[in-house]
Amino acid sequence: MMKFARLESERKLKALPTGTGRPEVAYDVVDIPGKEKGAVAARLIRRGEEVMRAAPLIMVDDAAVGGLGRKELGVLIHEAVQGLLESGMGRYYRDLAGGNVQATTGEQKDMQVFAKNAFKVRVRGLGENGGERMFHTVFHEVSRVNHDCSPNMGYYFDQESLTQKVVAARDIHPHEEMTIGYVDLSQPSMARQQLLNESWGFACTCHRCTLPPAQQKEADSRASQIQRLLEQLDDYSSAEPLPEMAELLITLYELEGLRVRIYEAYYRAALEWNGAGSSVKATNYARLCLDSGLMLRSDDSPFLDSMMKLVQSPQQHWSWKFRIALVEKGGSGP
Numbered sequence: 001m002m003k004f005a006r007l008e009s010e011r012k013l014k015a016l017p018t019g020t021g022r023p024e025v026a027y028d029v030v031d032i033p034g035k036e037k038g039a040v041a042a043r044l045i046r047r048g049e050e051v052m053r054a055a056p057l058i059m060v061d062d063a064a065v066g067g068l069g070r071k072e073l074g075v076l077i078h079e080a081v082q083g084l085l086e087s088g089m090g091r092y093y094r095d096l097a098g099g100n101v102q103a104t105t106g107e108q109k110d111m112q113v114f115a116k117n118a119f120k121v122r123v124r125g126l127g128e129n130g131g132e133r134m135f136h137t138v139f140h141e142v143s144r145v146n147h148d149c150s151p152n153m154g155y156y157f158d159q160e161s162l163t164q165k166v167v168a169a170r171d172i173h174p175h176e177e178m179t180i181g182y183v184d185l186s187q188p189s190m191a192r193q194q195l196l197n198e199s200w201g202f203a204c205t206c207h208r209c210t211l212p213p214a215q216q217k218e219a220d221s222r223a224s225q226i227q228r229l230l231e232q233l234d235d236y237s238s239a240e241p242l243p244e245m246a247e248l249l250i251t252l253y254e255l256e257g258l259r260v261r262i263y264e265a266y267y268r269a270a271l272e273w274n275g276a277g278s279s280v281k282a283t284n285y286a287r288l289c290l291d292s293g294l295m296l297r298s299d300d301s302p303f304l305d306s307m308m309k310l311v312q313s314p315q316q317h318w319s320w321k322f323r324i325a326l327v328e329k330g331g332s333g334p
């Protein structure tokens with residue numbers, strides 16, 4: 001049986017809101033064999049439960065990350081960590097280093113923690129003309145959560161509270177490791193492995209990445225088909241209704257364990273059935289899209305707004321018979 005070493009000092013941090021008002025600690029940060037530290041469920045966590053809500057420890061403008069040399073960036077980050085130390089938050093940042101950072105100076109160490117743990121987030125209203133601006137951000141809690149190509153939690157950056165929200169995409173059982181996806185999970189295993197190695201410096205050993213050869217081949221073929229289907233379905237200029245393809249996309253997402261993104265497939269199925277003039281089927285998939293979409297994404301996401309409109313009145317939605325209308329107008333399809 002796997003043995004997890006409990007870190008009492010970190011356990012205290014978990015008295016954060018769990019979204020249900022229940023006082024029990026939701027998870028522990030423990031040593032995980034072969035993976036440094038990770039989060040494991042301390043009790044049953046229900047699908048849809050908000051497990052973490054993390055404020056950023058450090059945010060660095062994307063332009064600074066791209067424009068500054070590594071040394072200058074190191075100095076900038078080191079200064080930010082010094083500021084955190086003064087406010088009593090610095091140890092959370094330094095904790096992330098674990099035992100695996102080999103650096104001689106404080107700048108190098110802080111830089112390595114940053115490179116290993118930063119997530120990219122978009123913040124509205126800070127860019128040119130009030131547009132979006134990209135930041136590389138380190139969140140203490142979220143940075144403790146390991147990657148899996150079929151993760152059991154989703155996360156998004158909440159623009160209102162400027163926090164990273166992490167939500168269980170399915171029930172998570174006590175002692176089960178809690179995971180999120182660091183890269184685009186719909187890609188074949190080779191592409192995922194390459195990205196994970198380049199950006200985070202590790203080889204993924206999750207279930208999807210360690211299948212027997214024949215199953216791996218089939219899984220990679222499914223992932224490639226997902227990419228092709230998304231391209232086809234997102235081409236609204238074709239006059240051919242594609243509801244069966246959208247349903248195939250749902251099957252492929254399910255088989256690949258992409259429950260954190262399943263709403264993307266439901267969204268396409270809702271549009272395609274509506275595009276073909278079937279309001280009942282369209283409403284069915286719009287409901288499914290809203291169920292997981294409202295759970296895993298910020299509720300002001302435009303696609304959710306669109307699905308709410310479709311549910312209210314499929315015939316008034318922009319997608320109503322849109323593929324058929326293209327045929328009537330002599331569109332480009334067959």
Ligand SMILES: [Zn+2]
Binds near residue numbers: 204206
């Ligand atoms: Zn993997």
